[in-house]
Structures are given as C-alpha cells and as structure tokens.
Amino acid sequence: DAGVIQSPRHEVTEMGQEVTLRCKPISGHDYLFWYRQTMMRGLELLIYFNNNVPIDDSGMPEDRFSAKMPNASFSTLKIQPSEPRDSAVYFCASSPRRDYGYTFGSGTRLTVV
Amino acid sequence: DQQVKQNSPSLSVQEGRISILNCDYTNSMFDYFLWYKKYPAEGPTFLISISSIKDKNEDGRFTVFLNKSAKHLSLHIVPSQPGDSAVYFCAASAHNDMRFGAGTRLTVKP
Numbered sequence: 001d002a003g004v005i006q007s008p009r010h011e012v013t014e015m016g017q018e019v020t021l022r023c024k025p026i027s028g029h030d031y032l033f034w035y036r037q038t039m040m041r042g043l044e045l046l047i048y049f050n051n052n053v054p055i056d057d058s059g060m061p062e063d064r065f066s067a068k069m070p071n072a073s074f075s076t077l078k079i080q081p082s083e084p085r086d087s088a089v090y091f092c093a094s095s096p097r098r099d100y101g102y103t104f105g106s107g108t109r110l111t112v113v
Numbered sequence: 114d115q116q117v118k119q120n121s122p123s124l125s126v127q128e129g130r131i132s133i134l135n136c137d138y139t140n141s142m143f144d145y146f147l148w149y150k151k152y153p154a155e156g157p158t159f160l161i162s163i164s165s166i167k168d169k170n171e172d173g174r175f176t177v178f179l180n181k182s183a184k185h186l187s188l189h190i191v192p193s194q195p196g197d198s199a200v201y202f203c204a205a206s207a208h209n210d211m212r213f214g215a216g217t218r219l220t221v222k223p
C-alpha cells in the first residue's frame with residue numbers, strides 16, 4: 001500500500017481564494033482524520049470520519065472550513081475564503097480504529113498571502 | 114482544553130548522550146500512550162507505545178516510561194544520534210478518543 005496520499009504538497013494562495021486539500025486514505029481503514037499543525041497548538045484535530053460519515057467536526061475553526069468524504073477512498077478539506085491565519089501544515093491520517101494505528105500522510109503546507 | 118501537554122517545545126543534546134522527552138496528561142481515562150516522530154516535510158510516524166497496565170516498554174534505543182499516579186510519561190533515547198533530530202509528539206488514547214501533545218523538537222548535535 002502506498003500509504004496515505006495527500007495533494008498538493010504545497011499550496012500558496014491569495015487571501016480570499018478557495019483552497020481544496022485532498023486525501024486518499026489507506027484501503028480498509030474505516031477512520032479518516034484531518035489535522036492542522038501550527039507552532040502554537042501542535043497537532044489539532046479538525047474533523048474525523050467513520051465509514052465516510054463525519055463524526056466530530058468540533059475542531060473545525062469556523063464556517064469557512066468544510067470537509068467531505070464522498071467515498072471510502074477520497075476526502076477533501078476546503079477553505080473558502082482563505083485567510084493568512086489559515087497558513088499551516090494540514091495532515092490527513094487514516095486508521096482501522098479510532099484510538100490506535102494512525103497512519104499520516106506527508107501533509108499539505110498551505111500559505112495564504 | 115489540552116489534555117496532553119508537552120511543556121518543552123525544544124530540546125538539544127549531544128550525540129551519544131541520553132535524550133529525555135516528557136509528556137503530561139490530565140484525563141485518567143487514557144489507557145494507551147504513544148510517541149510519534151516527525152521529520153521535516155513528512156507526516157508523523159509511529160515510534161513506540163505503552164499500555165496503562167505497564168510502566169515501561171523498551172524497543173532498541175527507545176524506552177517509554179509511564180507513571181500513572183503522576184499522569185506522566187517520558188521517552189528516553191539512548192544513545193542519541195543525529196538522525197534522531199525530529200519533532201516528537203506524545204499521544205494518549207482512550208476508547209473512541211486520541212489526543213496529541215504540541216510536540217517537542219529534538220536536536221542531536223554531532
């Protein structure tokens with residue numbers, strides 16, 4: 001298995017633009033997580049899915065953020081409109097369980113100027 | 114609400130010496146603890162874990178110690194090598210939940 005695949009690796013966009021981050025989880029993993037890494041807060045859980053259904057989105061900072069998982073092999077995290085404070089590294093992870101066995105993707109480094 | 118805390122954002126040690134990374138947690142329901150290692154431009158990868166029924170788990174140069182009464186765990190790396198330079202995340206899990214600390218950046222100097 002190629003692991004968790006995220007795209008793009010780097011994204012630079014202007015404030016106000018829409019940004020879409022993509023993730024392909026490991027086949028057979030029922031859980032998919034979106035995390036954001038910042039210097040101040042470390043790894044923050046934004047949202048997670050179980051069997052393609054969003055379970056907990058309490059970490060999504062505001063309505064500008066949305067996430068979807070239309071099928072078991074694909075998820076997106078969208079920011080519209082983007083703001084400079086959204087600049088961070090965004091990780092997707094998948095796991096067979098909620099509490100163990102996370103595999104992370106390589107992340108998307110987002111810069112909003 | 115940070116249930117898992119890594120109070121040292123950075124640590125620098127000399128090659129060959131011991132590195133000790135610390136982690137504190139507040140939720141007594143956590144029963145499984147993990148350390149992840151992250152290199153630049155890569156995602157975190159699993160390093161070592163410990164169940165709450167144990168107080169020590171060793172894997173080569175890496176040992177994790179758990180003190181349940183103090184709600185504290187630590188990762189020891191002996192001897193430290195320059196290739197160990199990375200960000201280390203502590204994580205704690207309970208049924209249906211897992212939380213990460215903010216990370217500690219370890220630098221091992223040759």
